[in-house]
Amino acid sequence: MPTFQLADLLRPHILTLTPYSSARDEYTGKEGVFLDANENPYGPALQGSSTFSSSFNRYPDPYQAAIKEKLAPIKGVRPTQIFLGNGSDEPIDLLVRATCRPGTDSILIVPPTYGMYEVSAAVNDVSLIRVPLTPDFQLDTRTVLDAIEPTTKIIWLCSPNNPSGNQLDSEAIRAVIEGAVHSLVVVDEAYIDFASDPSWTAQLDRYPNLVVLQTFSKAWGLAALRLGMCFASEELIRVLNKIKPPYNISAPTQELALKALDHVERKDEMVQQILTERTALAEHLQGMQMVQQVYPSDANFLLVRFDNPKEVFNYLIEHQVIVRDRSKVQLCAGCLRISVGTPTENSILLSWLQQFQDSGRWTVDAGLITH
Ligand SMILES: *Cc1c(COP(=O)(O)O)cnc(C)c1O
Numbered sequence: 001m002p003t004f005q006l007a008d009l010l011r012p013h014i015l016t017l018t019p020y021s022s023a024r025d026e027y028t029g030k031e032g033v034f035l036d037a038n039e040n041p042y043g044p045a046l047q048g049s050s051t052f053s054s055s056f057n058r059y060p061d062p063y064q065a066a067i068k069e070k071l072a073p074i075k076g077v078r079p080t081q082i083f084l085g086n087g088s089d090e091p092i093d094l095l096v097r098a099t100c101r102p103g104t105d106s107i108l109i110v111p112p113t114y115g116m117y118e119v120s121a122a123v124n125d126v127s128l129i130r131v132p133l134t135p136d137f138q139l140d141t142r143t144v145l146d147a148i149e150p151t152t153k154i155i156w157l158c159s160p161n162n163p164s165g166n167q168l169d170s171e172a173i174r175a176v177i178e179g180a181v182h183s184l185v186v187v188d189e190a191y192i193d194f195a196s197d198p199s200w201t202a203q204l205d206r207y208p209n210l211v212v213l214q215t216f217s218k219a220w221g222l223a224a225l226r227l228g229m230c231f232a233s234e235e236l237i238r239v240l241n242k243i244k245p246p247y248n249i250s251a252p253t254q255e256l257a258l259k260a261l262d263h264v265e266r267k268d269e270m271v272q273q274i275l276t277e278r279t280a281l282a283e284h285l286q287g288m289q290m291v292q293q294v295y296p297s298d299a300n301f302l303l304v305r306f307d308n309p310k311e312v313f314n315y316l317i318e319h320q321v322i323v324r325d326r327s328k329v330q331l332c333a334g335c336l337r338i339s340v341g342t343p344t345e346n347s348i349l350l351s352w353l354q355q356f357q358d359s360g361r362w363t364v365d366a367g368l369i370t371h
Contacts, residue, residue, distance in 0.1 A: 002181050002182070003181070004181050004182065004208050004209045006208065006233070006235050006236060006239075008182065009099050009153055009182070009183070009184065010098055010099055010239060011097075011098065011099065011100070011101055014097075014098050014239065014242075014243065017242065017243070019241075019242040019243070020246055022037075022059070022062055022246040022247070023036040023037035023059070024037070024059055024061065024062050024246075024247075025062065025246075034058070037058075037059055039057050039058055039059065040057045041057070042057070043055070043056075043057050044056040044057050052251075052252060052255055053255065054251040054252065054254075054255050056251060056252075058251075059247050060247055060249065060250060060251040060254055061254065062246050062247055062248075063241065064084050064249050064254055065079070066254070066258055067084060067249075067254055067257050067258055067261070068082045068084070070258060070261045070262075071229070071261060074261065074264060075199070075201055075214075075229075075231065076201060076202060077201055077204060077231055078234070080234045080237060081204060081231050081232060081233070081234060081237060082229060082230070082231060082237065083229075083230040083231075083232070083237050083240045083241065083244075084227060084228070084229060084230075084248075084249055085227075085228040085229075085230060085244070085248060085249075086226050086227075086228070086248050086249065087215070087217065087226040087227065087228045088116075088188070088190060088213050088214075088215045088217070088228030088229075088230075089116055089120075089228065090228060090244070090248060091213060091228055091230035091240065092116050092117065092120050092186075092213070093120045093123070093124075094240050094243055094244060095154060095184065095186065095211065095230075095240075096120045096121060096124050096126055096153075096154065097124060097243065098239055098240065098243060099153035099154060099184065100121075100124060100126040100153045100154070102124055102125035102126060103125050104151060105126055105127070105151045105152070105153050106121075106126060106127040106128065106129050106149060106151050106152045106153070107121050107126055107127075107128060107129070107152065107153060107154040107155070107156060108128075108129040108130075108131060108144065108147060108148060108152050108154070108155045108156070108183075109128060109129070109130055109131075109156050110130075110131050110132065110133050110139060110144065110156070110157060110158075111130055111132050111133065111329075111330045111331075112132075112133065112137075112161075112163055112164060112326070112329045112330045112331050112332050113133075113156065113158045113161060113162065114156075114158050114161075114162045114188060114190075117156040129147050129148075129149070129152060131143050131144045131147050132330060132331065133161070133164070133331065135331060136166075137161060137164035137166050137168075137295070137331065138166075138168060138169055138172065139157070139168050139169065139172040139173070139176065141172045141175045141176060141179075144176055144180075145175070145176065145179040145180065148180055148182075148183060150182070152180075152183050153183055153184065154183060154184045154185075154186060155176060155180050155183050155184070155185045155186070156186050156188065157173060157176065157185065157186065157187050157188065158187075158188040158190075159173065159187055159188070159189065159195075159197075160189075160190075160191040160192070160194065160195050160297070160298040160299040162190065162191070162299070162301075163301075163303055163324070163326045163329060163332060163335070163337045164295060164303050164331075164332075165191075165295055165296070165297035165298060165299045165301055165302060165303050165337075166295065166296055166297065166298055167195050167196070167197050167298045170197055173185075173187060173200070177203075177207050177209065177210055178207075180209065181209065183209065184209050184210075184211050184236075185207075185209055185210055185211070186211040186212075186213060187200045187210070187211070187212050187213070188213045189212055189213060189214050190213065190214065190215045190217070190218055191218060191219075191298065191299035191300060192214060192219075193218070193219030193267070193271050194218075194219065194271060194274065194275060194278075194297075194298060194299050194300050195298040195299070196298060197298075199212065199214075200212045201231050204231060204232065204233065208233045208235070210232070211230060211231070211232040211236065212230070212231040212232070213228065213229065213230055213231075214228070214229040214231070215227070215228045215229065216228070216229070216257060216260070218300060219267055219270070219271050219300070220260055220267050221267070221270060222256065222257070222260060225252075225253045225256055225257060226253065227249065227253055227257050274300050274340050277340050277341070277342070277343060277346055278297060278300065278302065278340045280346070281302060281338075281340055281346050281349075281350070282294045282297070282302055284350050285302065285304055285338075285350075285353075288353060288354070288357060289357060290306055290307050290308060290312070290353075290356075290357050291304060291305070291306055292305040292306060292307060292334065293305040300339060300340050301337055301338060301339045301340060302337070302338050302340065303326065303332065303335050303336075303337050303338075304335060304336050304337075304338055305333075305334040305335050306334055306335075306336060307334070309325065309327040309334050309335065309336055310325070310327065311356075311361070312336065312353070312356060313325045313327075313336055315352065315356045316349070316352055316353075316356075319352045321348060321349050321352055323336045323337065323338045323339075323349075324336065324337040324338075324339075
């Protein structure tokens with residue numbers, strides 16, 4: 001059984017790179033006369049009182065120690081297994097840059113899936129291997145493992161998957177992690193709070209090639225903060241810390257994230273409301289004549305297959321209800337992706353859908369009459 005060696009996966013120059021050393025790296029004390037970072041000693045150019053306690057004239061903690069201390073027990077990991085990024089987009093890009101040689105290496109994705117893996121590969125001139133999910137959006141494990149090339153550095157799995165909403169079968173994920181011994185296997189768990197299976201973070205100590213991504217953008221309701229979490233081996237986290245921009249998480253973001261972590265129960269309460277609404281919305285949609293299928297969801301959205309997706313989409317737009325058209329995406333023909341809203345938002349959505357169905361612009365037998 002070959003063993004995973006991170007050093008074999010990293011681009012050689014990343015191994016030997018000397019990182020930028022910030023003023024906050026060289027002196028980590030909190031008290032003193034700080035004349036080391038060319039900051040403005042008087043304070044921020046702001047007027048009036050602030051709801052923040054940070055001194056905005058000072059650079060923020062480059063390693064976000066306070067957040068990691070609070071987050072680690074919540075996630076059941078050690079602080080040293082956590083990297084925080086400017087959204088999940090930052091660790092996605094850093095993982096590609098740390099491992100993939102432009103023009104030479106590849107990543108593997110399982111479409112339909114989240115678009116950023118492909119974009120990050122394109123930006124970095126890294127080639128893409130696509131192994132589609134099965135029609136019920138599950139992993140074709142054998143084909144995934146067979147498609148891996150010696151230059152394939154990362155396999156991206158998204159579970160619960162965007163846009164399909166389902167979790168990937170955990171034994172299939174395990175087979176990929178165990179079979180892809182010379183690649184990183186990233187499990188993007190942006191929607192894990194809405195899911196029934198547990199997080200893969202519990203398996204980090206067992207699998208050195210496993211990376212788990214989560215985010216504050218969905219269940220925590222903090223999309224505007226731009227804060228993504230990456231959990232991995234301490235060895236890989238050290239590499240990400242070495243190549244990240246020094247002050248990648250702003251002081252307001254750090255401060256607000258710390259406050260949110262004191263209110264896990266508020267997050268859990270909102271998740272429960274969304275799950276209740278998800279069930280109700282799915283039932284209503286499934287009962288509509290023009291809906292062919294509501295796919296099972298472990299996320300905060302539903303993938304819904306319509307007879308007439310384009311017309312439904314446009315009609316909703318006309319009435320200022322905006323959903324995501326996924327009908328051009330592989331395996332998603334006819335599908336719109338609908339985020340679960342508040343009870344009011346969901347009933348607005350449903351009543352416009354009902355109006356459209358009742359409008360006579362639509363009949364079951366004839367399909368769409370007017371375009
Ligand atoms: C929304 C989403 C994210 C979150 O991205 P952020 O940059 O953290 O806002 C990550 N992965 C998937 C699959 C998503 O749908």
